[in-house]
Amino acid sequence: MHVLVLYCHPVETSFAAALHAEVVKNLLAAGHTVDDCDLYAEGFNPVMSREERLGYHDVPRNQQPLQPYIDRLRRADALVLCFPTWTFGLPAMLKGYFDRMFMPGVAFDLSDPANVKPMLTHIKRIAAVVTYGRPRWMAWYMGDPPRRIVTRYLRRLTGNRARADFHAYYHMNVATPPRLARFMRDVGQAMARFA
Template sequence: MKLLLVYAHPVETSFVAAMRDAALRGFAQAGHEVRVVDLYAENFDPRMSRQERIDYQDETKNTGQVRKHVDDLQWADGLVFVFPTWWYGLPAILKGWFDRSFAPGIAFHMAEGGKVIRPALKNIRLLVAITSCGSPWWFAKYIGEPHRRIIMRGIHALCGRPCRRVWMAHFKMDSSTEPERARYLQKIENRMAAIR
């Protein structure tokens, strides 16, 4: 498969970086072709500009400033997101990447007459999210896991059919032990190596 891995963490020595590397090892074992987008390393601007918003619904203009990211989206068979859970959600840089790259005509087609938007990411057959979270699993569930809903429901609705979903989360990150973290990294590697 052709996989686009979108990574969002500002510290290159973080546990989230280790999560990314574990996923990449698994993908290499399975023989997948992977492109990595490191949003912080490329200093991606998550803010939609005034002009981008004005041009948002114009499919001839709305991808000019994010063309490389749109090309990556259209190249991929699968999307993989590796990020920390901050304030029960996505890091702002990743949310901004969705705002700017998932434009009409690319990720969806605008609704007409009050109907629901139509999916445009029909090339995407796999959706993976790998995250860490400081809270215990039950508290994340209590809050409602907005980040999980955005990816596993919202983005999934824009993808091809069928589209497999994989959600992996390491809870109680702030108090987890080295052996627990090592087990999670191995679980990531094994799970990604099993994807065909």
């Protein structure tokens, strides 16, 4: 499969960066091709401009500012997201990627507003590798938006055809080296079996 990896963390020495490297290494070892999109390293602009919002429904002109990223998304058979959870949500950079990229003519067809059609039907697999500062019960209490975005919203854009996996490490604030190592190993094994 051709896998688009969306990575979002500003610190190259973080645990998230180590997880990202483990994801890419194991996907490649499993024979997949990988388009490794590091949003911070690439300087992705997460801010939707006034002009973009005004032209949001103007397909295909709405795609011009992001055409290289749209082409990468369209080539993908699978998506793997690697990111931390901040304030119980996606990092602003990743949220901005979704806000700008998932537009009419790319993620969905709005030509009949009463019958919106998903357009990411070429995506067969989705996975996320996510860290949380707080425990699982607190994420659950807050509604766990990252899990819902990956396992519900992204799947919906594939016509509910893609299988979605969510690999989460909760309570980074009290993480221990053995627990981190175990999660890293589990993520590596999951990516080695990714199909």
